[in-house]
Amino acid sequence: MKNNDEFISILIEECKKQDIDISLEKAEKLAIYKDLLLEWNEKINLTAITDEYEIIVKHFVDCLECTKALKEEREIVDIGTGAGFPGMVLAIYYPEKNFTLIDALNKRILFLDDIICKLQLNNVKLIHGRAEEVIRINNLYEAYDACVSRAVAQLPVLLEYTSPYIKVNGKCIIMKGDSIEDEIKLSQNALKVLNLKINKKYYYSYTINNEKYSRTILDVVKNNKTPSKYPRNYGKIKKAPL
Numbered sequence: 001m002k003n004n005d006e007f008i009s010i011l012i013e014e015c016k017k018q019d020i021d022i023s024l025e026k027a028e029k030l031a032i033y034k035d036l037l038l039e040w041n042e043k044i045n046l047t048a049i050t051d052e053y054e055i056i057v058k059h060f061v062d063c064l065e066c067t068k069a070l071k072e073e074r075e076i077v078d079i080g081t082g083a084g085f086p087g088m089v090l091a092i093y094y095p096e097k098n099f100t101l102i103d104a105l106n107k108r109i110l111f112l113d114d115i116i117c118k119l120q121l122n123n124v125k126l127i128h129g130r131a132e133e134v135i136r137i138n139n140l141y142e143a144y145d146a147c148v149s150r151a152v153a154q155l156p157v158l159l160e161y162t163s164p165y166i167k168v169n170g171k172c173i174i175m176k177g178d179s180i181e182d183e184i185k186l187s188q189n190a191l192k193v194l195n196l197k198i199n200k201k202y203y204y205s206y207t208i209n210n211e212k213y214s215r216t217i218l219d220v221v222k223n224n225k226t227p228s229k230y231p232r233n234y235g236k237i238k239k240a241p242l
């Protein structure tokens, strides 16, 4: 792309295609985020996607699809946020909501801290550590209205990482690809044990260079408290997923 004006107008246009309304001010912040993402990506591994158009569609607009599932929730946690997807993008979109972004890799947390400073965001908190550990260390059990997560683990494992963070009646918004039905079948026990129910599925797709990408967002509701033994430690989760 020639410059950030072009980046911003294509971003707004791509959002419109997916029925997502975004202001010029927020799109400008995402353009700065993109510049920093590409700059830091030269030093540390943040993303394999470096084409600016693909960053718009596969990262920014993709993350903004969560706005279709998020409503009144105010306190939101992103598990395995990586370079801030979807949590940082959503924090830019929703300055009135508070976000906690958790990741096991400290280098990514340092990058996210730079974004917070450069964009002067006051609604984002960062935590370095494994989700199944920091929940107890930082006293975050059932502390959030919603949890978001993209590309972190298979659904039964991910539900054990994420659902203990949300309050009863809160929701997990899980971003997945198109072959979700097999993962859902594999997750029946996890859903039962963790008192969860799949409330809704959102389907969307986009096309880049004649290739179609189909995606699903699962809206999973927590009906009752999480039994206190969950989440188990990493060794147990890995050895015997729910």
Ligand code: SAM
Residues within 6 Å of the ligand: 079, 080, 081, 082, 083, 084, 085, 086, 102, 103, 104, 105, 108, 129, 130, 131, 132, 149, 150, 151, 152, 161
């Ligand atoms: N969500 C981002 C995205 O969609 O681009 C990053 C996805 S990346 C494939 C997976 C991220 O999850 C990595 O940054 C990794 O460090 C983090 N991760 C994996 N397991 C985790 C855990 N148990 N707790 C915290 N972070 C975890």
